[in-house]
Amino acid sequence: MRWKEVEPPSIGKRRQNSLSSNSHGKANTHASVSVLICFSHLRWRFVYQRPQHIMSRFAATHHVVFFEEAVPTDAAEPWLEKRQEEGVQVLVPHLPDSYQGEQAISAQRRLLDAFLEDIAASDIIAWYYTPMSLPYSDHLTPRLTVYDCMDELSAFRGAPPSLVEQERRLIERADLIFTGGVSLFEAKRQLHPNVHPFPSSVDIAHFGAARTPQAEPEDQAHLPHPRLGFFGVIDERLDIELLLAAATQRPEWQFILVGPVVKIDPETLPKLPNIHYLGSKSYAELPQYLASWDVALMPFALNESTRFISPTKTPEYLAGGRPVVSTPITDVIRTYGDSGVVKIAQTPAEFVSAIEEALEDAQQQDRVWQLADAALSDMSWDTTWKLMEEKMRCVV
Structure with missing residues (x-):
């Protein structure tokens, strides 16, 4: 296993900040804030939407790690790309093309564990946008597990056959579930006692x-x-x-x-x-x-x-x-x-x-x-973020 630092290219007018100083003007140090690990099926540099809006704001109060899905590599061994975006540390596992199934899961788990050991993480919040990250992260013992269900991913074209079962497992593990709208809230509220709707907001x-x-x-x-x-x-x-x-x-x-x-x-x-x-x-x-x-x-x-x-x-x-x-x-x-x-x-x-x-x-x-x-009265991502934090504090 090896690390590789990758510097992000210019992204025009979008805010960019180092891990120690983020876009909301607050210091962010490992010693004074907890580590929030966000497992996402959407890449940070894809369309800028809910995960980026919310995680860039959580970077004001947490050391935020954005763990993306793995990408194939020609390298002989797995490695972890690391870069910083808007106060968020983005991690991208790179796996050899031959890695499939349990071998791919084990490799991602080892990369994740090595990173957490490297930063001496002891207080973890696990935040999931995709249940498909659970197989390589279900060994973690976070003090809080959040499932931000922004879409019904199982209904999307190309959804993995195992997604429904992995979501069932994630719902069982979650302390708190947010949904991307009222319709999703109605679909999930019968499955968990602590579900809250947070429709899409706006900057x-x-x-x-x-x-x-x-x-x-x-x-x-x-x-x-x-x-x-x-x-x-x-x-x-x-x-x-x-x-x-x-x-x-x-x-x-x-x-x-x-x-x-x-x-x-x-x-x-x-x-x-x-x-x-x-x-x-x-x-x-x-x-x-x-x-x-x-x-x-x-x-x-x-x-x-x-x-x-x-x-x-x-x-x-x-x-x-x-x-x-x-x-x-x-x-x-x-x-x-x-x-x-x-x-x-x-x-x-x-x-x-x-x-x-x-x-x-x-x-x-x-x-x-x-x-x-x-x-749009009273609608903003800042409000959404603050209300989510309130719900999280009520759990812990």
Whole structure:
């Protein structure tokens, strides 16, 4: 086993800080704070979302370790990549291609144990985003185990067959369970006595920048209006047929999709002159794209993978001052259905009609912003983080 230090590349305007001084301005030393180990299926440098928002804030009070899923390596032996992001220590196990099954689990366990011994960790909080990390971490004896169930991962395409059983084990071990929305809370509350819903929140200041003039991104600048935009992961949750139908019915509208394509073949995505796939962008860049969209879209398919979602992009769009058109996702309806600034539509005809109404609403900017602000009242990741800490203190 060996260590390898890897320095992170520049990530534009996003905050970066050393382990000893984090983005929230508080000191972070091993001697005075506990170690919070976050096991995540999402990589820190993937789309910036719930894990990054929450863990970067916990770095104000804990030594936070973000342990990612293993990646293959050509090296002859396993090694652990270490780097720092926003006050968080990110660890990535690298395993030889030949390591599978129990051999891979044992290697990750040894890398984890060696790291914890190296930092002399004695007071551990285990935080899970994925139950699939349990096989190599179930020997730990944390004083608190938290399962932040942000999605129903078993419903996603490509989910490991063992995920359901591993989640059952994790729920049995957990002291505290958070869910990414009310629908997930309703699904999990019968399984554990200490479950609490924490729907997706928003960094209002960050996305609020879209309400002021922004430098136009080059790959979007040439597109005419009206512009209808989506940012996020493009996967099986996207309603491809709905997007194709709407773009076909309104060829003068420009449909802009920002984000990585994962778990689906890019060739299956609809290709029309007015549909534009701009690829992945950094978290810092998103307000620049959002600033010149006329309407923000959430064209989610209605299937098992979207049954329990509480999309983070809803409050992000609203913080940017854009009217929103969404398919009837349960948690979107519950939270924003009566907001007056989020329109719900299901069929292609309804979706096109809702966009037309939203385009009319967008002409009354002050009213849209007022409704959006009302919908976002008291909503922030800082509040979410503080409330989570309160729940944790009640357990320990």
